[in-house]
Every structure is written in C-alpha cells, then in structure tokens.
Amino acid sequence: MIQHDLQDTLIENRLVAILRAADASRFADAAIVLQAAGVRVLEAALTTPGAPEAIATIREKLGDDVHIGAGSVREVSDVDTAADAGATFLVTPTVNPLVLERSHERGLPVICGALTPTEIDQAWRLGAAAVKVFPVAAVGGVAYLRAIRAPMPDIPLVPTGGVHLADVAKYLESGSIAVAAATPLLGDALTSAGSLTDLATRASEFVAAAAKYVSRV
Numbered sequence: 001m002i003q004h005d006l007q008d009t010l011i012e013n014r015l016v017a018i019l020r021a022a023d024a025s026r027f028a029d030a031a032i033v034l035q036a037a038g039v040r041v042l043e044a045a046l047t048t049p050g051a052p053e054a055i056a057t058i059r060e061k062l063g064d065d066v067h068i069g070a071g072s073v074r075e076v077s078d079v080d081t082a083a084d085a086g087a088t089f090l091v092t093p094t095v096n097p098l099v100l101e102r103s104h105e106r107g108l109p110v111i112c113g114a115l116t117p118t119e120i121d122q123a124w125r126l127g128a129a130a131v132k133v134f135p136v137a138a139v140g141g142v143a144y145l146r147a148i149r150a151p152m153p154d155i156p157l158v159p160t161g162g163v164h165l166a167d168v169a170k171y172l173e174s175g176s177i178a179v180a181a182a183t184p185l186l187g188d189a190l191t192s193a194g195s196l197t198d199l200a201t202r203a204s205e206f207v208a209a210a211a212k213y214v215s216r217v
C-alpha cells in the first residue's frame with residue numbers, strides 16, 4: 001500500500017481498530033467479528049506476543065477486504081518483522097526517523113505517533129501518511145485536536161488513546177481523517193473471559209458513529 005492509498009482507506013473508513021492483548025490467540029476471531037461489523041482497518045500491536053503470526057493469519061483468512069497494519073512499531077527491526085508478516089501499513093507511538101526511513105524502503109505507509117506541534121510537523125515532514133495524535137485524551141482531547149489543526153490544517157490527523165464511542169463524531173467533525181481505538185472498542189474481547197458477541201455490538205456502534213463522516217474517494 002502506498003501513502004495515498006492509506007489516506008484514501010482512512011477517509012473511506014474513518015476508524016482503526018487496535019488489537020493489543022497479553023497474547024494474540026483471539027486476534028483472528030476478533031478480526032472476523034470486526035470485519036462482519038464493517039470495520040475494515042485493523043492494527044495488531046507488536047507489543048502482543050504472536051502479533052506477527054496473527055497478522056499473517058488475518059491476511060490469509062480475510063484477504064484484501066481488510067487492511068491489517070502493525071502497531072507499536074518503534075525499532076527498525078520491527079519494520080522488517082511487520083513487513084515480513086504481511087502488514088499493509090505501520091503505526092508507531094513515536095517519531096523515529098530511522099523507522100520512517102526503513103518503512104519507505106519496505107514500501108509501507110506509516111501512521112506516525114506524535115503529540116506536540118513540533119513532533120506532529122516533524123512526523124509529517126518525514127513522510128508519514130498520517131499523524132497519530134497520541135495520547136490525545138490525556139492532553140485535552142477534541143480541544144487539543146482543534147488547536148493543532150488550526151495552524152496545520154494540511155496534516156491528516158488520527159486521534160488515538162482514550163477515544164470513546166461518544167467522542168468519535170466530535171473528533172471527525174473537528175477534521176480528523178480517522179480515529180483509532182483499542183480498549184474502548186475491544187473491551188475484554190481479546191481475553192478468554194471476553195465476549196465476541198459484545199464486541200460485535202460495540203463495533204457496530206463505532207462503525208455507525210464513523211459512517212456519517214465516511215466519504216467515498
């Protein structure tokens with residue numbers, strides 16, 4: 001996937017579901033539930049043991065209908081791990097020029113994590129396809145997002161971290177290209193005690209909230 005394709009995919013979906021857990025045993029089942037609910041952009045965090053294998057399984061089972069990225073990419077070696085597993089894009093929590101450089105070499109677009117105006121601008125100038133404003137809720141949520149957008153309206157922003165269902169419309173109304181959520185969307189669905197039925201309900205609610213802002217490009 002190239003930069004513009006990822007931007008188009010985000011505009012067409014407005015929602016990224018982040019899979020992160022103690023282990024990846026339920027990632028593929030959760031991905032199937034998410035796909036059925038209309039979620040098309042998934043991110044498997046590399047902090048989860050077994051995430052690369054889960055990325056490969058999800059690609060095999062769900063095909064090209066679902067975009068599966070690797071998240072929490074911090075090291076250059078993570079880029080290669082994710083690319084070799086078949087991830088179609090990368091998500092980082094930080095701005096690391098070496099990670100962006102290697103991602104470009106491997107042909108993978110990046111949603112690069114950043115927080116301050118300087119970091120956000122730097123991530124964009126280093127060639128990020130979009131900038132993940134993380135952790136957005138902890139620093140002021142929608143008000144912070146709006147403040148960032150005013151002087152930098154050209155940068156596609158993906159607010160992440162503490163984005164709850166009730167916030168989805170507010171962030172998208174404020175000009176975000178998409179929102180990303182882990183805990184508020186996945187809940188405990190990735191644990192053995194979690195319910196995939198409840199996940200289906202939550203995912204449908206998130207998709208419905210984002211749907212108003214979806215545009216076909």
Ligand SMILES: O=C(O)C(=O)C[C@H](O)[C@H](O)COP(=O)(O)O
Nearest residue numbers: 071072092093161162181182183
């Ligand atoms: O994966 C990464 O690279 C991140 O840094 C982003 C996180 O997964 C967020 O921490 C999600 O936050 P919640 O949606 O509040 O659970």
